[in-house]
Amino acid sequence: MYQIEDVRHVIADLTNSSLVVSPWLAYVGGRVRFDSYISDMLYWGTRDFTQAHWRREYLAPAFDTLPVHSRFPRTAVFETAASTAAFLAYEQTGRSTVTERHATDALHVTENFILQHGFDYFLSAYVMLTMYENHNALNYYGQMREADFLSGRLHRPWIDYELDDELILSRVLGTTELFIDSGERFVRLTDKGRDRLADYYALLKETGYLDKRNRSLRISHFSEMEDYDSVVQQIAPTAADLRQSFLDFTAIQPGMRVLEIGCGSGAFTFDAGLVDLVGPTGSVVATDPAPRMLERAMMKRDPHDVPWLDFVQAPAEDLPFPDGSFDAVVNMLAIHLTDIPAAVKEMHRVLKPGGIMASFHPLDFPMTNSIIKEWFRPISSLVEQPKRETTMPARSTVPDAVAPYFENVICQEASTPNYYTNPDIVTRFYLESVGLFDDHLMRIPWVERTRLIEDTRNNGRRLCSIHTTEELTVEYPVQLVRGVAKDFTVSRNGRA
Ligand SMILES: C[S@@+](CC[C@H](N)C(=O)[O-])C[C@H]1O[C@@H](n2cnc3c(N)ncnc32)[C@H](O)[C@@H]1O
Incomplete structure (x- = not known):
């Protein structure tokens, strides 16, 4: 045997x-x-x-x-x-x-x-x-x-x-x-x-077999989310402002050749103004692995109006571009869904030396907020001592992953209010698409998993019926990271 x-x-x-x-x-x-x-x-x-x-x-x-x-x-x-x-x-x-x-x-x-x-x-x-x-x-x-x-x-x-x-x-x-x-x-x-x-x-x-399966599931859930824009609007109404301040943080300049990872329905690409900022003297390639997310983004704006924009279906871990193709690689709310070390390595590979990498992502949070704790109790109580509370990156995860590849790294933290006021949307978004509790759900047989998700939704319905909007508002921690691609062709003493 x-x-x-x-x-x-x-x-x-x-x-x-x-x-x-x-x-x-x-x-x-x-x-x-x-x-x-x-x-x-x-x-x-x-x-x-x-x-x-x-x-x-x-x-x-x-x-x-x-x-x-x-x-x-x-x-x-x-x-x-x-x-x-x-x-x-x-x-x-x-x-x-x-x-x-x-x-x-x-x-x-x-x-x-x-x-x-x-x-x-x-x-x-x-x-x-x-x-x-x-x-x-x-x-x-x-x-x-x-x-x-x-x-x-x-x-x-x-x-x-x-x-x-x-x-x-x-x-x-x-x-x-x-x-x-x-x-x-x-x-x-x-x-x-x-x-x-x-x-x-x-x-x-x-x-990595089980993690890859979870990532694939998350991608297909995003693909299925026809109402993505309105889901985000309901859960995080300040998302548009966050995208705007992230665009400023990226330090992207007109005329740059920019790659966007996990563009989703194009909220950062178009609504926040990435394509307009880069302008016709530069170019933007917007990527996402979820086929129907890309369809949604393409429907937002006729590519003929912006010939400097291209859409390419690809996951962050396997980018179909030659080495050194871009001046900047950005992702808004996507890197936490990837195999982070693999995605960071790919981002560095496709950047020119000295190119900009910028990421805006949510962070892991302790389950101390009573609404979140109660909402997800059917699932979080399944495992006695999970390695981490949720699948979101820890404060050091992205900075540690970028350190070998990027220099002049800047990290900022903020928090943003999320509204737990719609049981269906919250459950669908966090459990299925974002996979907040994938570490817990990974070992649950399929039908039981479906039942637990339904229990969580019902739990959410109960909470929404007894709490005010203010009580159902939760502050989520987020992190902004920017760095400059190290030049691996230059040796330590500065000579090529
Ligand atoms: C929360 S949405 C963010 C979309 C958009 N950037 C925004 O600001 O609204 C996350 C996106 O990441 C994509 N995604 C999931 N797994 C990914 C992966 N492995 N590589 C790149 N993108 C991924 C999803 O398909 C989804 O469109």
């Missing part, structure tokens, strides 16, 4: 690829739509590939010659290709309709990944990821009806097949057991299953 360490590099590569094994993300925008000929294409494509490349002897190292049905590798390839197709469709169009091109691309990336890593290693990684989902749910619930486990009703509601192969495998591996209670069959974890779950969790956390 492969040891967990042996698949570490496969999980790490999978995290950095566009492969999707567990399609949480595709579920956000509603059920994925596959026309029957697309399903057939994926079915026959993955069947032919499996027949050509799977060898029975692969079972030996992967599963210790366990009696795994031959449909298992086929299911793994099909599920991965289909989930990846759904992910590509959503990523590229912001919609869940899978076209022939998405299916063909998904088949290619899946097959290339398997050929590169070996079918047995791919299957081991697939098993680890699905076992993690299954074991995590069993651990959360303590026990599950066998029928619920098999249908995935509570923890993998997107599947349309039975998890019997996975149950057999976990039973043979000794990580789950069946028992009868009042004439009903139940499944639960064994001690070995709990140990394995801890190992799986540690590996998925270390390789």
Whole structure:
């Protein structure tokens, strides 16, 4: 049997690829739509590939010659290709309709990944990821009806097949057991299953798999937020003033070549006046990974009126621009949603030496405010001692991340009033899009997660009915950071 360490590099590569094994993300925008000929294409494509490349002897190292049905590798390839197709469709169009091109691309990336890593290693990684989902749910619930486990009703509601192969495998591996209670069959974890779950969790956390999944979920929630501008207006009515003072803070000058990260619906790009300030002698490239957020920004102003503006879909961690392309890189309320060290490194890479980096982001805050504490109690009470109160950066997070790459760094702090007066908007914005409690929600099975979010909304409704607007106003800490890109081509003694 492969040891967990042996698949570490496969999980790490999978995290950095566009492969999707567990399609949480595709579920956000509603059920994925596959026309029957697309399903057939994926079915026959993955069947032919499996027949050509799977060898029975692969079972030996992967599963210790366990009696795994031959449909298992086929299911793994099909599920991965289909989930990846759904992910590509959503990523590229912001919609869940899978076209022939998405299916063909998904088949290619899946097959290339398997050929590169070996079918047995791919299957081991697939098993680890699905076992993690299954074991995590069993651990959360303590026990599950066998029928619920098999249908995935509570923890993998997107599947349309039975998890019997996975149950057999976990039973043979000794990580789950069946028992009868009042004439009903139940499944639960064994001690070995709990140990394995801890190992799986540690590996998925270390390789960044779980964090990437959360980031992808947040991006798709932003994409789904049709009413983004009015949500921000209701929660933070001073946002327009903040954007204005941030524009002054950036020290951007007319004629500069500027990159904006996480432009969203274009509130900083247009409403705060970034594009006008830069003017036709310079240029602005506004980026965001959420396809429908970019659509909203594009609708705000006809690009023909501002030929010095371009929109590019991209996450901050992977910017599709050559080194040294910009005079300034700015982000307003976006860096806290990224893998901060990776995003800072990318910002430095695309800046010319001496170029400006400026960020405006919220900070973590202690849960001392009674409204916030009470509002999020259904979730914050889940974990005894979270590493940090929320997923917002600590005061030192961004300054520490920029220090190796930027000099003359200036940090300012302020606070801004946020209004907790609309239960639906607050819950949607903070829990789903911003992911304020993702560290807490990360280990909650999908259906339970949905229920907890609903409980939080109801809690908010109750609070709104008994408190005044003044009581429902909360001061949020924010941080402004600006620095100048260090020139790594110049050695310490100043010579190139
Ligand atoms: C709170 S909105 C801010 C939008 C805009 N800058 C403003 O001031 O209103 C955050 C934006 O960051 C984007 N975002 C999320 N994850 C990101 C990532 N990894 N890289 C870059 N942007 C990201 C979201 O899609 C969203 O549009």
